[in-house]
Amino acid sequence: MPETEIIVHDILIVGAGLAGSWAAMVAAKQGVQDVAVLSKIHPLRSHSGAAQGGIAGALNNVRPVAGGGPDGPLEQIPAGDAPIDSVDLHVFDTIKGSDWLGDQDAIEIMCREAIDVLYEYEHMGCVFSRTPDGRIAQRRFGGHSTPRANYAADWTGHVLLHTIHEQALRHKVKFYNEWYCMDLIIEDNVCRGVVAMDVLQGKIYTMRAKAVLFGTGGYGRAYKITSNAFANTGDGVAIAYNAGIPLMDMEFVQFHPTGLYKHGILMSEACRGEGGYLLNNKHERFMERYAKGKMELAPRDLVSRSEQQEIDEGRGVEADGQGIWLDLRHLGREKIMERLPQVRELAIDFVGVDPIDGLVPIQPTAHYSMGGIAADADGQVIADLAGTPVVGFYAAGEAACISVHGANRLGTNSLLDASVFGRRAGYAMARFVQNGAALQPVSGDPAQRSRARVQALLDNPGTELVEDVAQDLKTTMTNNCGIFRDEARLQQAMREIKVLQARFKNARTMDKSSRFNTDLLATLEADHMLTFSEVIVAGALARQESRGAHSRTDFPQRDDDRWLVHTMAHKNGADGPQLSFKPVTIDYDKYPPQERKY
Numbered sequence: 001m002p003e004t005e006i007i008v009h010d011i012l013i014v015g016a017g018l019a020g021s022w023a024a025m026v027a028a029k030q031g032v033q034d035v036a037v038l039s040k041i042h043p044l045r046s047h048s049g050a051a052q053g054g055i056a057g058a059l060n061n062v063r064p065v066a067g068g069g070p071d072g073p074l075e076q077i078p079a080g081d082a083p084i085d086s087v088d089l090h091v092f093d094t095i096k097g098s099d100w101l102g103d104q105d106a107i108e109i110m111c112r113e114a115i116d117v118l119y120e121y122e123h124m125g126c127v128f129s130r131t132p133d134g135r136i137a138q139r140r141f142g143g144h145s146t147p148r149a150n151y152a153a154d155w156t157g158h159v160l161l162h163t164i165h166e167q168a169l170r171h172k173v174k175f176y177n178e179w180y181c182m183d184l185i186i187e188d189n190v191c192r193g194v195v196a197m198d199v200l201q202g203k204i205y206t207m208r209a210k211a212v213l214f215g216t217g218g219y220g221r222a223y224k225i226t227s228n229a230f231a232n233t234g235d236g237v238a239i240a241y242n243a244g245i246p247l248m249d250m251e252f253v254q255f256h257p258t259g260l261y262k263h264g265i266l267m268s269e270a271c272r273g274e275g276g277y278l279l280n281n282k283h284e285r286f287m288e289r290y291a292k293g294k295m296e297l298a299p300r301d302l303v304s305r306s307e308q309q310e311i312d313e314g315r316g317v318e319a320d321g322q323g324i325w326l327d328l329r330h331l332g333r334e335k336i337m338e339r340l341p342q343v344r345e346l347a348i349d350f351v352g353v354d355p356i357d358g359l360v361p362i363q364p365t366a367h368y369s370m371g372g373i374a375a376d377a378d379g380q381v382i383a384d385l386a387g388t389p390v391v392g393f394y395a396a397g398e399a400a401c402i403s404v405h406g407a408n409r410l411g412t413n414s415l416l417d418a419s420v421f422g423r424r425a426g427y428a429m430a431r432f433v434q435n436g437a438a439l440q441p442v443s444g445d446p447a448q449r450s451r452a453r454v455q456a457l458l459d460n461p462g463t464e465l466v467e468d469v470a471q472d473l474k475t476t477m478t479n480n481c482g483i484f485r486d487e488a489r490l491q492q493a494m495r496e497i498k499v500l501q502a503r504f505k506n507a508r509t510m511d512k513s514s515r516f517n518t519d520l521l522a523t524l525e526a527d528h529m530l531t532f533s534e535v536i537v538a539g540a541l542a543r544q545e546s547r548g549a550h551s552r553t554d555f556p557q558r559d560d561d562r563w564l565v566h567t568m569a570h571k572n573g574a575d576g577p578q579l580s581f582k583p584v585t586i587d588y589d590k591y592p593p594q595e596r597k598y
């Protein structure tokens with residue numbers, strides 16, 4: 001393909017994780033002929049495939065055995081017995097988990113459509129684990145009041161992603177594998193396509209479409225210790241922000257309580273869902289002090305803070321006192337082999353401990369981005385506080401902020417979020433195209449601007465190394481914008497990011513070649529991380545309260561009078577983000593804000 005050729009599709013989706021793949025599959029199934037997906041890595045390497053524990057949905061297949069206690073055994077609900085779970089209970093748990101910052105209308109949609117989505121997965125052949133009578137198996141997860149995590153051993157994301165990818169292929173979706181999106185083309189509030197690089201050839205193209213969706217995933221890679229894949233560098237979020245799109249609630253970054261010590265690799269919450277304990281260096285189950293009712297199955301923000309407090313007060317494990325023990329030994333070999341086989345292998349491979357008979361050292365790890373591109377429940381991206389749509393531009397999954405997770409996401413709700421809202425966005429884009437949306441003209445040569453950007457990066461003789469700048473960013477984000485935050489540390493993070501942005505301008509890309517230049521990709525990714533990290537810190541500085549995952553030691557209380565609002569960040573030239581605040585959608589009769597206790 002000559003590089004000057006312009007590529008055209010009806011619908012163009014960036015990201016082949018669950019959000020992007022659902023959207024593509026649904027749009028194609030609805031009869032849109034020409035749907036294409038770009039992914040910077042092979043679609044099946046998308047981070048969705050790494051998800052372990054489960055996908056939420058009130059299917060009512062399983063209940064705790066009477067009298068067994070909060071971590072006692074489960075049994076299938078006999079046919080004809082009363083259900084224990086409901087969509088309303090799932091909604092309430094999610095709202096409470098979100099510390100009342102989630103938009104309640106969107107949460108209701110997600111929890112209601114969970115049931116359809118799960119059965120659709122099942123009918124497409126997804127290999128869930130099963131109850132003895134053949135229904136989808138369910139386990140407990142943090143912050144959920146019933147066992148509603150539907151799972152496939154600890155490979156849930158893997159089986160979901162394979163299922164949906166196969167279906168997308170079956171419906172003739174075209175995949176551009178290892179194509180890197182670099183820019184978004186928006187003029188007069190109408191999206192007209194993207195600019196992307198064919199990584200193998202090193203060529204850059206303008207790709208026009210009637211509708212574009214970003215399902216580009218999260219950005220845990222801005223932190224030093226993270227459970228996220230190398231690809232999770234928040235490209236889509238930064239590209240949208242640079243194109244003038246507002247980002248919402250970026251200050252809320254989730255730390256998962258059980259990353260492998262020093263590595264951050266995830267030990268699924270299913271470890272605790274199946275009954276695992278957390279112990280300090282005195283072998284105490286310290287969660288008793290922080291969340292007596294829920295113990296290890298309190299929500300993630302609370303458990304991570306509790307671990308960090310134990311560590312900070314000198315009760316951590318390992319030589320540097322920065323770890324906590326995860327104890328699975330009492331679950332027994334059989335249960336670990338059946339329910340947590342991947343987790344066991346990870347512990348053996350990375351820290352040399354077999355959880356069947358050893359204590360696994362873990363620590364909190366940056367895991368999930370609650371914030372992202374502001375969008376409504378059809379994935380329609382909005383331009384401002386009034387909700388003006390950016391015509392033809394959609395977002396779903398972890399890159400989006402439809403605000404179902406508010407200030408803290410409950411485990412298993414994000415595979416659900418990506419599936420439900422990817423699917424809804426697929427329907428919405430199909431309607432948009434089939435109702436006669438036209439291919440909008442593009443002024444100038446957007447690809448040429450991206451070629452010039454790449455050339456400038458390759459030609460930069462700078463004295464810095466991109467890798468050093470990226471590492472320093474991760475260090476300051478971890479030390480100064482992590483689990484506990486305060487004014488002084490956040491100010492320091494902001495100062496350091498400004499310095500790092502300046503250093504980046506003087507950073508050189510080592511590899512100058514055009515084909516499969518991963519060094520160049522790492523440079524572009526570092527640029528993106530420097531862009532959105534500033535937004536995280538700006539939001540965290542502004543929000544003078546503690547809510548969900550955002551914990552300010554200088555403002556330890558939640559402050560609903562001032563801060564029961566979403567943060568919206570627009571790019572304001574070189575001055576950094578311009579913040580404004582959007583009301584939260586709350587049904588005050590049904591789910592009025594309450595104190596959040598577990």
Ligand SMILES: Cc1cc2nc3c(=O)[nH]c(=O)nc-3n(C[C@H](O)[C@H](O)[C@H](O)COP(=O)(O)OP(=O)(O)OC[C@H]3O[C@@H](n4cnc5c(N)ncnc54)[C@H](O)[C@@H]3O)c2cc1C
Binds near residue numbers: 016041231
């Ligand atoms: C280790 C781990 C375990 C998890 N376990 C669970 C769990 O048990 N339950 C749960 O609910 N959630 C879990 N999560 C969270 C959940 O997996 C994710 O939030 C969700 O899968 C995100 O899906 P997505 O489609 O938005 O993005 P992803 O699956 O991350 O996909 C992003 C896609 O965007 C593409 N992309 C990104 N940038 C570009 C670019 N510039 N150009 C082209 N393509 C690009 C990538 O190639 C990829 O295809 C887990 C997360 C992790 C890290």
